[in-house]
Amino acid sequence: MKALISLAKPLSWASLLLIVIPTLLNFYGTMSEAMMNHLLLAGTMIWFVTASLWMKAE
Numbered sequence: 363m364k365a366l367i368s369l370a371k372p373l374s375w376a377s378l379l380l381i382v383i384p385t386l387l388n389f390y391g392t393m394s395e396a397m398m399n400h401l402l403l404a405g406t407m408i409w410f411v412t413a414s415l416w417m418k419a420e
Contacts, residue, residue: 370413376408377412
């Protein structure tokens with residue numbers, strides 16, 4: 363379980379990047395809105411799964 367928690371923390375922070383970076387790319391016109399929406403959904407789902415693992419442990 364400890365290994366899972368130590369893996370979940372960096373994954374949750376990476377998922378936040380998956381939420382922030384596509385919005386910036388869409389703002390500057392280098393990414394389509396549809397692709398941004400798919401990445402935002404994936405990043406949000408990953409965040410809720412991984413963050414709940416390590417936040418519950420602390």
